[in-house]
Amino acid sequence: MELAAYFTNKIKNTEGYEMVVEHPQFLNICFWYVPRRLRSMSQKDKMSALEKIAPKIKGQMMERGTTMVGYQPDHKRPNFFRLIINNQAITEEDLDFLIKEIIDIGIDL
Incomplete structure (x- = not known):
């Protein structure tokens, strides 16, 4: 549980990350990484564009062979990472490496 709290705190305090669920329960942490170009969009446009971001980042991480984090949508929200x-x-x-890796891949998407 300490690592989940550590990761959640880091995500909440790192530019570009947004929590899907503000206070995650147990070990399941759901979040988006929002590339720079999406940050100034309206919420509706940003949510639409976010649908493609997690799959692209995961694909790049798998090509690099660095990490593998799942993603999924739900019926109300676009694809998000689920750690x-x-x-x-x-x-x-x-966990610090994962945060940095997602930024390195996703910042200019």
């Missing part, structure tokens, strides 16, 4: 932290080998450094 489940249930591996005791994960460290804060791993």
Whole structure:
């Protein structure tokens, strides 16, 4: 649970990230990464454009062979990342790397 709280706090305080659920429960953290060009859009236009962002970022991460994080939509919201932290080998450094990797890939999408 400490790592989930750590990751949630980092996401909330890192530019470009938005929580899908403001206060995640347990180990399931859902979030969007919002590239620069989308940040000034209306909420409606941003949500429409976000549909394509998580799949593109995940594809690049898989090509690089660095990390693999799931994404999914629900019936109300566009694709978002869904990170489940249930591996005791994960460290804060791993989570910091994931945050940076998503930014590096997604900032200019």
